[in-house]
Amino acid sequence: MVQLFARRVVLPVCVAFLPIGAPxxxxxxxVAAARGHLDDLRMSRMAFSTVADHPQVSxxxxxxxxxxxxxxxxxxxxxxxxxxxxKEARLAFIRKAQVWSATNVPEMDLRAGxxxxxxxxxxxxxxxxxVDKKLPGTSQKxxxxxxxxxxxxxxxxxxxxxxxxxxxxxxxxxxLGFGADRLYPVRVTCRGCSADPWTQHGRVPGQQVFDPATIxxxxxxxxxxxxxxxxxxWPELDLVDEHEGGAPRExxxxxxxxxxxxxxxxxxxxxxxxxxxxKGRTDDGGxxxxxxxxxxxxxxxxxxxxxxxxxxxxxxFDQWSKTPMWRDAKTCVGHMSxxxxxxxxxxxxxxxxxxxxxxxLVQLTDRQLRDLxxxxxxxxxxxRPDSAEPPATVDEWVLAFKHKRDEIVNKRCPS
Numbered sequence: 001m002v003q004l005f006a007r008r009v010v011l012p013v014c015v016a017f018l019p020i021g022a023p024x025x026x027x028x029x030x031v032a033a034a035r036g037h038l039d040d041l042r043m044s045r046m047a048f049s050t051v052a053d054h055p056q057v058s059x060x061x062x063x064x065x066x067x068x069x070x071x072x073x074x075x076x077x078x079x080x081x082x083x084x085x086x087k088e089a090r091l092a093f094i095r096k097a098q099v100w101s102a103t104n105v106p107e108m109d110l111r112a113g114x115x116x117x118x119x120x121x122x123x124x125x126x127x128x129x130x131v132d133k134k135l136p137g138t139s140q141k142x143x144x145x146x147x148x149x150x151x152x153x154x155x156x157x158x159x160x161x162x163x164x165x166x167x168x169x170x171x172x173x174x175x176l177g178f179g180a181d182r183l184y185p186v187r188v189t190c191r192g193c194s195a196d197p198w199t200q201h202g203r204v205p206g207q208q209v210f211d212p213a214t215i216x217x218x219x220x221x222x223x224x225x226x227x228x229x230x231x232x233x234w235p236e237l238d239l240v241d242e243h244e245g246g247a248p249r250e251x252x253x254x255x256x257x258x259x260x261x262x263x264x265x266x267x268x269x270x271x272x273x274x275x276x277x278x279k280g281r282t283d284d285g286g287x288x289x290x291x292x293x294x295x296x297x298x299x300x301x302x303x304x305x306x307x308x309x310x311x312x313x314x315x316x317f318d319q320w321s322k323t324p325m326w327r328d329a330k331t332c333v334g335h336m337s338x339x340x341x342x343x344x345x346x347x348x349x350x351x352x353x354x355x356x357x358x359x360x361l362v363q364l365t366d367r368q369l370r371d372l373x374x375x376x377x378x379x380x381x382x383x384r385p386d387s388a389e390p391p392a393t394v395d396e397w398v399l400a401f402k403h404k405r406d407e408i409v410n411k412r413c414p415s
Contacts, residue, residue: 083285084226084274093224093274094232095241097290100177100251105363108175111371113167113184118150120184120215122375128152130192130203136270139298139310142197144190152217154188155298156210157198161314161385162298163214167376168315169262169297175368176360178255179275179293181219185375187211212377219293222281224274231269232292234259234344240292247292253353254360259344260334261357261404263320264297265304265313268341271296304336304345310385315376317383317392321400325407332413351413358409366398373397 084090109115111122120126128144131151135141140157155163166183173180193208194200237256240246259267273295280289299308302316303323312319327335327346332354338345373394383392 082225083287084224089286090226090274091239093226093287093290094236094239094246094292096245097240097247097274097292098251099179099237099240099247099255099292101179101291103175103177105175105177105360106365106368108368109371110171110175110368111375113171113375114174114182118217119182120186122185123187124184125187125189126215127189127191128154130190130197132202134201137296140196140198142190142193144188144193152215154190154210155214155216156188156212158212158380159385161302161310161316161381163212164376164378164381165300165302165314166214166216166296166298168372168378169264169294169300171372171375172262173258173294173297175364176258176357178258179219179273179291180297181295182217184215184217185377186213186215188213188215212380219275220278221291222276222287224276224287224290226274231272231295232274233269233272234267234342234347237292248352249350250352250356253347253350254357256344256347257325257334257349257353257357257408259294260325260336260347261408262297262300263302263304263313263323263336264294264300264344265302265336265339265342266296266299266308267339267344269343304339304342306337306340308339308341314385315378315381316385317378317397317400319384321392321396321403325404326411329411332411349413351415354408354411354413358405361405362409364405369398369401370394373401 084093113119113122126146128146131143131145133143135143135153139155139162140160141153141155143151144154145151155166157163163185166181167185170180170183174182188210189207190197190210191207192203192205193210194202194204195208234256237252240252242248271294273293275291275293276287277289277291280287282288299310299313300315301320302313303319305312324335327333332349332351334347334349336345336347378397379391379394381391382389383396
């Protein structure tokens with residue numbers, strides 16, 4: 001008979017003790033503190049991310065978990081080349097960046113928008129071929145080829161407020177001299193599109209007409225790729241250094257106040273861009289004309305909200321018209337709730353910033369304001385989306401705009 005014996009194995013346990021009198025680390029520098037603040041923001045967004053912030057999860061490729069003894073799979077690298085490959089290079093870019101370029105505001109044609117050989121006329125019928133590519137975000141859109149080598153992004157959908165909101169915000173930013181993509185309100189005939197390309201991917205026989213629709217083109221210049229998907233967080237505006245050639249504080253504060261005016265709720269880093277202006281590229285791949293611009297501004301002209309709900313935050317007349325410009329008028333704290341993923345909320349505005357934006361806004365004529373709201377087709381969206389209420393009229397939108405403008409013009413902020 002074979003007897004089995006259980007053997008008891010005692011493993012030694014090693015405990016490491018830290019010295020009680022270890023010297024304290026030196027305090028962080030201001031730049032390191034700013035970076036630490038941005039890291040906290042990123043960690044917060046990761047910890048509290050929602051389904052709305054990570055759409056189409058089922059379509060994403062998962063990262064396999066390696067078995068014991070296997071080599072972990074290599075992470076996929078982004079296809080676009082990153083010009084700002086180090087934190088130091090990115091910081092140097094931001095320190096010298098501009099945020100505004102002078103325009104002749106009263107002469108800007110808000111109905112026609114940015115012109116050029118690749119521009120589209122208001123309500124133009126554009127024919128293109130569907131490009132089967134998954135796009136990020138939560139709103140309806142698809143890529144479409146106008147011709148070989150010319151692929152544009154098309155936003156569509158009767159209930160998609162970004163169709164109207166992206167035109168409103170980008171045209172206003174452009175007219176005032178701030179950076180934004182070029183958005184054109186059109187109709188689109190798509191060859192190979194399903195009735196809803198956002199949810200029904202793949203080419204199909206025939207064609208579909210999308211009305212209303214908006215075509216997005218990038219601004220002139222070159223997007224400088226880096227971490228944050230090439231974007232920037234709003235606290236990084238405070239890193240811009242006028243003494244190194246960067247934008248002065250009054251222009252940066254004016255941009256913050258304009259974001260409040262727009263109620264730019266979805267202001268996470270991915271929604272903004274670092275741009276090298278035309279002719280600004282250097283032979284070594286750098287840039288001597290850096291610019292910080294806004295990229296996705298479709299969730300605007302509503303009310304900023306925690307979860308970036310489109311029905312509340314995108315072309316919602318009732319919400320936008322009743323949201324005041326100032327959370328605290330005495331200290332000039334702007335009224336904009338910070339969204340869960342955003343990096344800007346209730347900014348404090350200097351007198352220089354208030355005056356800079358006020359001087360731009362008062363140059364807009366009534367004709368320009370009417371053109372802005374008419375070309376964006378606000379009369380096709382309910383004054384309170386997700387309800388049966390009729391749209392607000394263009395006259396109502398213009399009056400609401402002028403009321404908000406007056407809140408800025410008639411205010412004085414602490415120096």
